[in-house]
Amino acid sequence: xxxxxxxxxxxxxxxxxxTGCESNRIPDQQAFAAADTTTKPxxxxxxxxxxxxxxxxxxxxxxxxxxxxxxxxxxDKTSLNSLSNIANYNTNYxxxxxxxxxxTDLGYANVYGQTQDALNYVGSVKEMADGLSIGQFFDxxxxxxxxxxxSNLDSLLLVTTTNFExxxxxxQEQDRANLSxxxxxxxxxxxxxxxxxxxxxxxxxxxxxxIGDQKVILGRLLTLLKYYEADPSIRTLLADLTEMQKHxxxxxxxxxxxxxxxxxxxxxLQVVDNSITKVTVTxxxxxxxxxxxxSIRSKIIN
Amino acid sequence: xxxxxxxxxxxxxxxxxxxxxxxQCEADKFTIKCMEKLATGYTFxxxxxxxxxxxxxxxxxxxxxFSKGTNYMVTLANKDPELKGMSLSLYDSSRxxxxxxxxxxxxxxxxxxxxxxxxxxxLTFTFDETQDxxxxxxxxxxxxx
Numbered sequence: 385x386x387x388x389x390x391x392x393x394x395x396x397x398x399x400x401x402x403t404g405c406e407s408n409r410i411p412d413q414q415a416f417a418a419a420d421t422t423t424k425p426x427x428x429x430x431x432x433x434x435x436x437x438x439x440x441x442x443x444x445x446x447x448x449x450x451x452x453x454x455x456x457x458x459x460d461k462t463s464l465n466s467l468s469n470i471a472n473y474n475t476n477y478x479x480x481x482x483x484x485x486x487x488t489d490l491g492y493a494n495v496y497g498q499t500q501d502a503l504n505y506v507g508s509v510k511e512m513a514d515g516l517s518i519g520q521f522f523d524x525x526x527x528x529x530x531x532x533x534x535s536n537l538d539s540l541l542l543v544t545t546t547n548f549e550x551x552x553x554x555x556q557e558q559d560r561a562n563l564s565x566x567x568x569x570x571x572x573x574x575x576x577x578x579x580x581x582x583x584x585x586x587x588x589x590x591x592x593x594x595i596g597d598q599k600v601i602l603g604r605l606l607t608l609l610k611y612y613e614a615d616p617s618i619r620t621l622l623a624d625l626t627e628m629q630k631h632x633x634x635x636x637x638x639x640x641x642x643x644x645x646x647x648x649x650x651x652x653l654q655v656v657d658n659s660i661t662k663v664t665v666t667x668x669x670x671x672x673x674x675x676x677x678x679s680i681r682s683k684i685i686n
Numbered sequence: 687x688x689x690x691x692x693x694x695x696x697x698x699x700x701x702x703x704x705x706x707x708x709x710q711c712e713a714d715k716f717t718i719k720c721m722e723k724l725a726t727g728y729t730f731x732x733x734x735x736x737x738x739x740x741x742x743x744x745x746x747x748x749x750x751x752f753s754k755g756t757n758y759m760v761t762l763a764n765k766d767p768e769l770k771g772m773s774l775s776l777y778d779s780s781r782x783x784x785x786x787x788x789x790x791x792x793x794x795x796x797x798x799x800x801x802x803x804x805x806x807x808x809l810t811f812t813f814d815e816t817q818d819x820x821x822x823x824x825x826x827x828x829x830x831x
Contacts, residue, residue, distance in 0.1 A: 441749040441806060444731050447756065450829045538721065538730040545732055590755060597804035601751055604806075639803050644784050652725065652759075653794040655776075655785040657802030661754055 432556050438608055439552055442568050442601060445488040445575035446541070449495040451594065452582050459496040463581045464489040465574070465685045467508055472686065476516055477617040480563045481684045483512035484570025487544075492578060494531055494540065502531040516563060521551045562612040569605050569621070570684065572598075577681050580674040595673060596665040599632040624680045631672040636664040711737040716822035719763035723796050728759050728826035736764075736772075736811045738819030746811045750825065752801040757828040760809065761796045762787065764821035769793045771816025774823065779805035788814070 465485050473479045490505035506528050513519040523543060530540035552564045576598055583591050606625055612618045642658035665673075713735035721730055736746045752758060764772050770793055776785040784807075787794040801807075813819055 437749055440732070441751055443751045443753065446729070446731070447753060447827055447829060450729065450827075451756075454829050538724075541730045542717075542721065542733070593754065597753055600804055600806065604751070637804075641782070644802075646785070646789065648789075648794075649798070651794075652796040652798055653785075653787060653789065654798040654800075656800045657784055659802040661803035663754070663804070 435556065435561055435608070435611075436552065438604055439564055439568060442572065442604060444491075444541075444545075445571045446491040446495065448575040448579050448594065449488075449492040451591070452578065453495050455582075455586070455588060455591070457582050457586055459493075459498055460581070461493075461498075461501060463578055464492065464501075464505075467504055469685050470508055470511055473512065473515070475617070476563065477566065478684065479512045479515045480566035481570035481573075481621075483509060483516065484567040484572070485574040485681075485685065486512060487567070488571045488574035488578070490531065494537060499532050503528060506531050518551050518554065518563075521547045521554065523547070562615060562618060565605070565608045565612065566618075566621075569609065569625075572601060572605060573677060573681055573684070576673075576677045580670075580677055583670065584674070592665050592670060593663040595670065596632075596635040596637070596663040598673075599629075599635050599637070602629055602632055621680070624676075624683070628673065628676040628680065631669055631676055634666070634669050636662075638662045638664075710740065711735065711820035713737060713820060713822040716763040716820075717824060720761040720822050720824035723761035723763070724759055724824060724826045725796070725798070727830065728757075728828045730824060730826050732825045734809070734811075734823040734825070736762075736821040736823060738813050741813070741817070741819050743819075744812060748809045749806050750809065752799075752804065752807045754801055754804045755829075756801050757830070758799045758801060759796060759826045759828070760787075760799070760823055761826070762811075762821060762823045763795060764816075765818050766816070769795045771814045771818070772821050773812045773814045775810045775812070777808040777810060778803070779807070781808070 465482065469482075473482050486505050486508040490502055490509055493501035493505055506524065509527075510519060510522065510524050513522055526543055527540065530536040530543065548567075551567075552561070555561050555564045576595065579591055579595055582588075583595065602625065606622065606629065609618055609622045609625065613622055639659060639661045642660065644655050644657045644659075646653060646655050648654070717733045720733065724730060732750070734746075734748050738744065738746065760774060760776070762769055762772055762774060766772070769787075772787075772793055774785075774787040774797065775783055776797070776799060778784050785797055785799050787797050809823070809825075811821070811823065
């Protein structure tokens with residue numbers, strides 16, 4: 385196992401160091417010069433540290449896939465974005481959002497051990513990434529090999545998160561951090577969509593709360609997107625997500641603070657947060673959030 | 687000859703400058719150690735480079751949105767097997783300390799944390815009693831109750 389990690393990390397590092405040469409050969413400015421409003425640099429400059437910190441703080445959509453699977457809910461391919469939609473994505477704005485969406489779908493398929501679907505989604509991710517001229521940051525041969533077996537998930541995640549971090553740095557250096565934010569937004573929206581779809585057929589308090597909890601993440605994403613609202617495509621997305629936020633404003637979160645307790649278990653420190661929180665999402669709130677996410681996603685994928 | 691010497695000189699300067707920069711903090715090798723420390727059932731989620739820039743940066747902080755009901759684990763590693771002096775403090779969105787890896791002067795290399803409230807959490811790494819300003823951490827999660 386240790387050896388596998390070493391090889392994978394080395395592969396990821398090598399893939400990263402190789403990208404420098406690649407990116408010199410294929411200047412991003414050229415690649416982004418296609419007619420696409422998202423590619424135009426905005427006048428607002430965000431501190432790299434702030435941007436990077438917020439991007440890093442957005443949780444992995446994979447958490448939701450595990451949560452759904454651990455609840456015994458069956459794999460549902462029909463909830464995912466169809467591979468046949470790829471041809472529709474002809475702007476960087478759509479490619480970035482759908483790169484995020486397909487990445488979430490890839491993770492979902494992998495968590496469920498759906499090897500063929502996972503491999504198909506690797507292909508979609510590659511196509512979107514290549515279209516954005518960031519394909520050189522992905523070691524697709526390694527990713528494909530790892531995606532073919534769900535027991536390799538940790539290694540797959542290490543490689544993909546390392547790659548994504550390199551992409552973030554690269555896009556920031558190129559003044560194209562808006563694309564990083566769109567990738568994140570697409571990934572988050574797909575995870576929200578999957579959760580909403582599951583709740584419809586499997587009403588569950590934990591999932592309902594998880595949907596309500598997305599209020600925090602939506603707030604962070606809006607903060608990021610607002611930096612780029614001069615871009616007409618992002619302005620439209622921002623308006624849609626701001627509408628969704630109005631539904632989230634009705635979600636009530638109460639917290640009763642209690643000190644956490646700590647104990648040592650097998651040489652590891654185990655901390656339990658004893659605070660009690662209650663996230664209240666009414667049926668109406670849930671329906672509105674679900675409809676809103678479906679509507680925004682539909683605009684992005686179709 | 688003079689040109690050759692200059693070129694050699696420039697090469698050596700660049701080579702050693704590169705070596706020094708590279709030697710500053712090779713956190714990747716500690717990431718492997720951190721991953722190995724993740725307990726069974728936890729899925730790797732994120733790795734963090736903890737680079738104190740040779741001591742000029744006493745604190746390195748990252749934020750992450752934790753979700754209620756999820757079990758998280760943070761593992762740490764640096765050159766020292768006992769991790770002496772490498773401290774992790776976890777603060778909630780109100781900047782209240784909810785967990786620390788330092789208990790009775792012992793530095794634990796792994797903390798498990800069961801989140802009670804969804805929100806932004808701050809993972810703050812400090813170099814308390816160490817001259818080694820390079821480490822790595824890994825965040826994993828487990829959604830099972």
